Amino acid sequence: MRVQFWGTRGSIATPVPSMARYGGNTPCIEVRSAGGTLVIVDCGTGGHWLGQNLIAAGAKGLRGHILISHTHWDHIQGIPFFAPLFVPGNEWDIYGPKGLGQSLREALAGQMQYTYFPVPLDQFGAKIRYHDLVEGTFDIDDIKVSTQYLNHPALTLGYRLEADGVAVVYACDHEPHSRMLASGHGEITGQDLRHAEFVDRADLLIHDAQYTAEEYPAKVGWGHSTVEYVMKLGQYAEVKRVALTHHDPLRDDDAIDRLLASIRARLGENTSSLDVFAAVEGQVLELAPSHEKGPARRAGESQAQMPIELALANSNVLLGIADTKMATAFSKVIQAEGIHVEFFSDIDEARKLIAKDRPSLAVLEHDPPRIDGMETCRAIRQQGNGHEHQLAVVMVASQEVQAPGAATGVTDWLIKPFTGAYARTKIRAWVLRTACQWMREGYPEDEERRLARLPMHVQQHRRAGARARGSRPLPQKETEKKRFPENVISTDKSVLLWMYCREIAPFETPTFGEKVGELIARATSAPSARL
Numbered sequence: 001m002r003v004q005f006w007g008t009r010g011s012i013a014t015p016v017p018s019m020a021r022y023g024g025n026t027p028c029i030e031v032r033s034a035g036g037t038l039v040i041v042d043c044g045t046g047g048h049w050l051g052q053n054l055i056a057a058g059a060k061g062l063r064g065h066i067l068i069s070h071t072h073w074d075h076i077q078g079i080p081f082f083a084p085l086f087v088p089g090n091e092w093d094i095y096g097p098k099g100l101g102q103s104l105r106e107a108l109a110g111q112m113q114y115t116y117f118p119v120p121l122d123q124f125g126a127k128i129r130y131h132d133l134v135e136g137t138f139d140i141d142d143i144k145v146s147t148q149y150l151n152h153p154a155l156t157l158g159y160r161l162e163a164d165g166v167a168v169v170y171a172c173d174h175e176p177h178s179r180m181l182a183s184g185h186g187e188i189t190g191q192d193l194r195h196a197e198f199v200d201r202a203d204l205l206i207h208d209a210q211y212t213a214e215e216y217p218a219k220v221g222w223g224h225s226t227v228e229y230v231m232k233l234g235q236y237a238e239v240k241r242v243a244l245t246h247h248d249p250l251r252d253d254d255a256i257d258r259l260l261a262s263i264r265a266r267l268g269e270n271t272s273s274l275d276v277f278a279a280v281e282g283q284v285l286e287l288a289p290s291h292e293k294g295p296a297r298r299a300g301e302s303q304a305q306m307p308i309e310l311a312l313a314n315s316n317v318l319l320g321i322a323d324t325k326m327a328t329a330f331s332k333v334i335q336a337e338g339i340h341v342e343f344f345s346d347i348d349e350a351r352k353l354i355a356k357d358r359p360s361l362a363v364l365e366h367d368p369p370r371i372d373g374m375e376t377c378r379a380i381r382q383q384g385n386g387h388e389h390q391l392a393v394v395m396v397a398s399q400e401v402q403a404p405g406a407a408t409g410v411t412d413w414l415i416k417p418f419t420g421a422y423a424r425t426k427i428r429a430w431v432l433r434t435a436c437q438w439m440r441e442g443y444p445e446d447e448e449r450r451l452a453r454l455p456m457h458v459q460q461h462r463r464a465g466a467r468a469r470g471s472r473p474l475p476q477k478e479t480e481k482k483r484f485p486e487n488v489i490s491t492d493k494s495v496l497l498w499m500y501c502r503e504i505a506p507f508e509t510p511t512f513g514e515k516v517g518e519l520i521a522r523a524t525s526a527p528s529a530r531l
């Protein structure tokens, strides 16, 4: 496997002489398997130069794949300038994390709107397919790709690529879940352990290392790692080589040299075999299998391209926050994601809501003696109807409760202080994970009773999903058949919307969609934006 760095700078491009050696372009990595499969990971400003290089090489009928970690500017700004996307005859697949509202295509089209860029997204001459990803695996020809959410104030995927007997992991942008670990000390547990398992025995780990432990206290919640954390992670996960990247835009070349020298000295003192370097723009690595037993291969994951819209249709979040200001803020954040919020005042109410509505997630506050979220979590887990074990519980607290056994039942932590963006991303990730779990395992036994309370078009969605998966098909009711005879026009707005969307979907080209949208808008006097 061949890896080339085209952009190594984090956050913003830094085209200044003092940073020219490690590079000023934002993240873009080119990966090629021995079989010739071309995968580009992130397309920051470095993508412009990679594109020029591909064009200069004169490739005709170029076929490639672009994996986007998230749609923050520094990771997508190269896309409008990536020349191979404009060449007819080329074929590209672009992948990125699935949001809750906007699709990847819509998010990428946003930065190419008239206000920001003269050429819109639908003017790309190449044939382009967009893929919204969740956590899981999929194959790109001979490369096996695994995805996992990172810890960042935007829904972000890490990518693990396996081919030719080697594994390369790309993890930008990511902040350690435990703030203690940012110092390079503490135990790797919980969600940090999950991250370590994702990078396990990689031959090359390309990791966000924007800050140092000394700088971190002023950067808590900014969504980036420290070099000390990456060192600890690399050693723990028995990684062979670590490329530190997403260099801070204020750290010049000499400062990176000094940082690297001190890290290597520390590793030498500990007689560590970890090979650490700072990624340099233009640098090429030819990777051969480096582990005797080969990289630990991830097995048994679900499909990263799972169509989970159906399972997302009626997501709701249970909120157990006593602080009214915080509860309001959470409620706003959750509703902004289009998710229904339910509040409870005591454990009996919480149990009833869990049994009745099967929420995707519970967010609880722990701030003793004012409110004991740990006790509420324990009570929920002891409910005894099956769902209480599947329910994800995010605990909001000033610090993680580390006492042995005390953390039982908490799925994830949100440590104060945190930004709205962080809370929103954490909720988004857990709602998506639950939806994936439902798609994998089928809906609960009492789904029919639960569905009866939902709008008819959502019921249809759910039943169609169950049929498509062939798992536990739900019975079709006679009344429902009567309500949707072929030639009857309904006046129910949500039903109309669903029917029109269903008709438009197979013809999803922007111009056609727009025209049909206008016609429908005129016919129904509804604003076309709603379609």
Ligand SMILES: [Zn+2]
Binding pocket: 010, 011, 072, 074, 075, 172, 173, 246
């Ligand atoms: Zn970034």
Ligand SMILES: [Zn+2]
Binding pocket: 070, 072, 152, 154, 173, 223
């Ligand atoms: Zn970012």
